[in-house]
Amino acid sequence: MIASPESWDLSGKVAIVTGAARGIGRATAELLRARGASIIASDISDVVRQLDGDGYATLTGDVADDDVARHTVALAMERFGRLDILVNNAGRTLNKSLLDTSVAEWDAILATNARGNFVHSREAVRAMLTTGGGTIVSVVSVVSQVAMKDLVAYAASKGAVAQLVKVIAAEYGRQGIRANAVAPGVIETDILDSTVVENSRSVLAGYGDTHPIGRVGQPQEIAETIAFLASPASSFMTGALVMADGGYTAI
Numbered sequence: 001m002i003a004s005p006e007s008w009d010l011s012g013k014v015a016i017v018t019g020a021a022r023g024i025g026r027a028t029a030e031l032l033r034a035r036g037a038s039i040i041a042s043d044i045s046d047v048v049r050q051l052d053g054d055g056y057a058t059l060t061g062d063v064a065d066d067d068v069a070r071h072t073v074a075l076a077m078e079r080f081g082r083l084d085i086l087v088n089n090a091g092r093t094l095n096k097s098l099l100d101t102s103v104a105e106w107d108a109i110l111a112t113n114a115r116g117n118f119v120h121s122r123e124a125v126r127a128m129l130t131t132g133g134g135t136i137v138s139v140v141s142v143v144s145q146v147a148m149k150d151l152v153a154y155a156a157s158k159g160a161v162a163q164l165v166k167v168i169a170a171e172y173g174r175q176g177i178r179a180n181a182v183a184p185g186v187i188e189t190d191i192l193d194s195t196v197v198e199n200s201r202s203v204l205a206g207y208g209d210t211h212p213i214g215r216v217g218q219p220q221e222i223a224e225t226i227a228f229l230a231s232p233a234s235s236f237m238t239g240a241l242v243m244a245d246g247g248y249t250a251i
Contacts, residue, residue, distance in 0.1 A: 007233035011036030014080040015230065016072055018063050018120060019090030021047040023189035024139060027223035028087055029056075035227060038080045042072050043090065063090040063116035073123040082131045085230045086124040088117045088138040088161070093154045106153045113157035114164075121168060125177060133176020137229045138165050139222070140183045142245045158183075162241055169239030178238040180229045185245030186216040212247030 015032050019025035020041035029041045033055055041051045041058045048058045057079045061068035076083045091113045094105055121136055128134035143151055144158035161181065168179035186207040208215040225244045228234055243249050 007235075008227070008231050009036055010085075010227075010231060013037040013084040014040070014076050014082050015085035015087060016040040016042065016076055016083065016120070016124065017087040017089060018042050018072075018116070020051065020058075021045040024184070024187060024219045024222045024226075025087075025089040026051075027219035028089060028226050031220070031223045031227050032085070032087075032230065035231075037085065040072060040076045040079070042068075062112075063120065064111040066119050069116075069119035069123045072120065073127050077127055083124060083127040084131075084134045086120060086134070086136045087226055087230065088120055088136065089226075090116055091139065091157075093151070095150050096152065097150050098152045101153055109153035110157050110160070113154070114160040117161045117164060121164065121179070125168065125172060128177050129172075129175060134178075135230055135234075136165070136168060136177070136179040137226050138162075138179070138181045139226070140165075140181045140241070142183050142185050142243065142248050144181075144183055145241070145243075146249055165241070166239045173238050178234075180234070180237055180240045180242065182222060182225045182229065182242045182244050183249075184217060184222050185211055185248040187222060188216050188218055210248060211245065212251060215246065217244065217246055 010032055015037045017025055017029040017039060020029040021043035029039050029051060033039050038055045041048050041056055043060060044062055046060055052058050057075055059075060073083060092109060094109050117138055124136060138161050140158040140162045143155040144162040165179045165181040222244055225242060
């Protein structure tokens with residue numbers, strides 16, 4: 001069956017997008033809203049408040065905090081009466097090797113990327129079970145599947161999330177809840193400026209050369225993949241890991 005334009009329509013749906021202040025999260029929140037969904041946009045940065053307006057509710061907090069996850073889902077239920085979509089996008093990275101990574105750094109990366117995903121998914125599933133189901137889309141990375149040096153904590157955290165998605169899909173598929181993940185390659189966001197000490201733009205171009213498509217990705221391109229996985233157009237997909245990586249893992 002060919003997906004109709006209606007399959008992409010999210011009118012009447014309610015979505016939570018974590019890490020929505022900038023980059024992939026911001027692009028995703030705006031795209032889902034443009035397709036008709038009401039949005040709960042969360043981030044640790046107050047910049048997320050820029051999204052306040054018609055069809056949006058925003059809040060700030062640490063995604064790894066159990067109470068923040070409960071409050072975020074409760075806000076969706078109180079403001080809009082339901083929860084249909086959770087986009088687990090919030091994350092942080094660390095460019096350090098195994099021997100250079102401290103226990104504190106390891107714990108911090110795993111807390112944001114893995115525990116944050118876990119607590120938000122858990123609270124979202126609880127809400128979705130009361131309203132007939134929903135869909136969870138988690139943003140992982142190519143390093144959940146292939147190795148890159150000096151990303152030991154980040155890669156481990158994203159690998160954990162990729163497996164968590166499969167477990168959620170297996171546990172709740174018959175109750176109307178789908179869970180999928182998207183694994184971006186290198187995407188041009190300001191996170192690169194904060195993790196590459198110098199010459200970040202030339203480093204970015206170098207990353208582009210490692211992708212068969214010949215460039216790095218843009219946040220809007222990943223947002224489109226997330227929107228597909230969040231929509232009825234992907235209704236037979238669950239437990240999947242979609243590589244949106246410009247061909248990086250094809251070689």
